[in-house]
Amino acid sequence: RKEVEQDPGPFNVPEGATVAFNCTYSNSASQSFFWYRQDCRKEPKLLMSVYSSGNEDGRFTAQLNRASQYISLLIRDSKLSDSATYLCVVNRPYNTDKLIFGTGTRLQVFP
């Protein structure tokens, strides 16, 4: 089983749609969770950290379910500029500085 597993997509959605990405992680000892966004031929950029209570930043909502070892990202009112690859990232258990990256979910928003 992969340490961090994501549906690779692509997700093709129209502008204004709501889209949700899911991610599972294998080790229950992981403590820190993130979503990064990576545009084509660019570096990953931190989109948001994911907290146990869930958190929202504008159109983006992240949820964490520790019992199921599951992380989600919801994007509401999709914009063309949201087209990118979204990386689910968790810290390595017992080594909080080191991150494990999922392979990413590609989103394409069309007009």
Added chain:
Amino acid sequence: SAVISQKPSRDICQRGTSLTIQCQVDSQVTMMFWYRQQPGQSLTLIATANQGSEATYESGFVIDKFPISRPNLTFSTLTVSNMSPEDSSIYLCSVLAGSTYEQYFGPGTRLTVT
């Protein structure tokens, strides 16, 4: 977040040669990391660059192939030695932000080995 720059942004190199990639941060940071992203893949951690001591390498990566320097808290280099086409990849440095374990990435170095 820290501002991170990398040099060169891209290079095309011949097999058997070496390339040194520089990473510069605009503020002092404790933790710096080097990653590789092969075409169509996600990021893989190569090593942690430790200031004043040898880098800590991940499984599958060795110092002879990827020597790293970290002379101070704002700068690090990664050398890709004796390159082969399999080393063609994007190499990224990152820094750890404070106590939140969030990492920020440099723009990357796109390396092509012919």
